Amino acid sequence: MSLKSYVTSRVLLTIPMVFLLLTLVFVIIRVMPGDPALLHFERHVSPEVLAEFRRRLGLDLPIWQQYINYIAGLFRGDFGISMQDYSPIIQHLHARFPATLELSIYSGLFAVVFGVILGVISARKYDTTTDHSIRLLAIVTYAIPVFFLGMIFQIIFSVWLRILPSGLRFDPHYTPPPTITGLYTIDSLLTGNIWAFGISIRYLLLPSVTLGIILLGIFIRLTRTNMLETQQSDFVMSAKARGLSSFSITYRYSLKNAFLPILTMIGIQVAILLAGAVLTETTFSWPGLGTYLVDRIYHRDYTAIQGTVVFFAIMVAVVTLAVDILYAYFDPRIRL
Template sequence: MSLRSYVVTRILMTIPMIVLLLTIVFMIVRVLPGDPAALHFERNVTPEALEAFRESLGMNVPIWEQYINYLIGLPQGDFGLSMQDFSPISYHISQRFPATLELTIYAMLFAVLFGVALGVKAAKNYDTVKDYTIRTFGIVTYAIPVFFLGMIFQFIFSIYLGWLPTGTRYSPRYDPPDTITGLYTIDSILAGNLQALAISFGYLLLPALSLGMVLSGIFIRLTRTNMIETLRMDFVVAAQARGLSDRTVSFSYALKNAFLPVMTMIGLQFAALLSGAILTETTFSWPGLGTYLVQRIAHRDYTAIQGTVVFFGILVSLVTLFVDILYAYLDPRIRL
């Protein structure tokens, strides 16, 4: 199968998966016990006000018509209106998503660099004390709940040592950098504002370190397993026999060939981080989509919950599609 045919096939498979996801989320919100409109007012509401509220949100028509209207609006970026203040949910997503994306990028960067480096170290020292130590470290870090690790880091580096802030995204004493990309570190670099860059990194460090540390355990184990197999292959042995340095053999020969499964895991975990950083954001009061979702749940804002979950689902589907296509491009055997 050619790469073009594979890409077309994967896209055609992704479309019904996204539609199924939208349908499931839409129906779950609609079949939950109680009337969302009545729950919004709780008590002391007139029938006229209740009906006007339903009409403003498009909930006064049959469910099938609501579903069609929702599908028509999604391609235009219309995720509906919030039940709390009738503001567009797409606006809140656009305001919150850059914070989640920035946290995810730096957490993933730390997890990959740290995890791959330790995985290579463990493979090169197979069946030694270093190997056992690194393996144990990878298991422990992956088993620790991210919110618990985050609280430990807050206690050590923020409360006890006073080196780093306990939470939020930026110091309230300073104005954040001018919005260009929405990522404070990138915006600070583009604006040439070194003070804003230092502040942004200071507030980003602990949540990114907590999330990345937990995730690094996956890359330690995956890199170690693939490196052990690759180091035993003939082309690696031949490179060692030619007198190449250990660093060249490990990184230019072995790791390059063992990295394909790791790259796939990077894509999948990146997608999972985008939608699963809720605990980290809540622990550090990080103003991303995770904390927004928690706030909407607390306010029983069903339309905002639906819109946020659908956005996460579409995002994960698209990232997974991109990873599959990239993997097929790098490894033609996938297309067989």
């Protein structure tokens, strides 16, 4: 099978999967107990207001009609409208997504880079104190709750040392860089504004390190196990017997071959990363999709919750697809 036909078939297989996800989100929101409209208002409103409310949101239609509208809307990029002010949800997603993306990129990078480095060190120093300490670190970071770690960091760096801000994305006294990509670090560099870049990094540091540390453990353990496994493999033995340097064995053999499972794990971790992002954003008042989602949950804004969750689901599906394609590209055995 060629790479091209693998990619095509993988893309085609993603379509029913996404479809299933969308349906699932729709169903879960509908089977939750209570009438969304009543729950939204919390206190008594007149039947006329309620009827008008239902009509504008399309909640007065039969379920199957709602479903068709929902799916058809998604195809047009329409994620529905908010119960709060009837504003299109896509506007909110569009405004908030860059913040979440920026946080995810930096924390993901942190986790992968440090996870792989520590994993490699741990494997090379197998069964020494260094190895044991790194493994302990991996277990601790994996077990620790995000908000707890976030609060500890806030206390240390913002309250005691007063060197880093305890929340938000940018200093409220200054204007953030103009939107090009929506990522402050990139936009500030693109406009040559080093000052703004410095500020955005300062604000990014705590949340991305917090979320990064949570994901770190998995990458350490995965790298370590796979490195050890390839190090004991026959082909590494025979590479040693051919007199290859230990550097080239570590990087061209062990790490390259351990990279494939790490890549797969990155795909799986995206879901956990997004879930972690929700908690991290709340802890640090980070104005991303996570805080938006939590805020909408507080307001029992069912349409907005549905739209945001669908957006998350599509993100995960797309990244998983990308990872699978990359895997096929790197592993010659898949391209038969």
